[in-house]
Amino acid sequence: MHSAGCDLDVGIPEIDREHEAIFELSRELERSVVLDQPREEVRPLLSAVAAATKTHFENEERIMAPLHLKNEDRHKAEHRRLLQYLGDIYEKMNNPQENWRHQLSDINDLLFRHIIVFDMECKNHHP
Ligand SMILES: [Fe+2]
Numbered sequence: 299m300h301s302a303g304c305d306l307d308v309g310i311p312e313i314d315r316e317h318e319a320i321f322e323l324s325r326e327l328e329r330s331v332v333l334d335q336p337r338e339e340v341r342p343l344l345s346a347v348a349a350a351t352k353t354h355f356e357n358e359e360r361i362m363a364p365l366h367l368k369n370e371d372r373h374k375a376e377h378r379r380l381l382q383y384l385g386d387i388y389e390k391m392n393n394p395q396e397n398w399r400h401q402l403s404d405i406n407d408l409l410f411r412h413i414i415v416f417d418m419e420c421k422n423h424h425p
Pocket residue numbers: 358373377412416417
C-alpha cells in the first residue's frame with residue numbers, strides 16, 4: 299500500500315490486504331465526518347471500521363506470535379488501546395454535546411501511525 303509517499307506494506311499478504319480494506323473503510327468514515335454527515339450515517343461507518351479492525355488485530359496477533367517480535371507485548375497493548383478508543387468514541391456519539399467529530403477526523407492518522415510504529419516490525423522477520 300502506498301500512501302502519502304510512504305510504503306506501508308509489511309510483506310505478509312493477509313495483513314497487507316486487511317490494512318488496505320480497513321483504510322478504505324476509515325477513509326469513508328473520515329469523509330463522512332468532514333462533510334458533516336448526520337450522526338445516524340456516521341455511526342454504521344464507525345461500526346464497520348471497528349469490526350474490521352478487531353478482526354484484523356486478532357489475525358495479526360495470531361500471525362505474528364511465531365515471529366516472537368521484540369515489541370509483541372506493547373504491540374498487543376496498543377491493539378487493545380485502539381479498540382477501546384474506537385469504542386469510547388462510539389459511546390460518545392450518544393451524547394450530542396461530546397466532540398466525537400474531532401476525534402474521528404484523525405482516525406486515519408492513528409491507524410497509519412500504528413502500522414509504522416508497530417506492524418512494520420514484522421517486515422524483516424517473516425519467514
Ligand atoms: Fe498491529
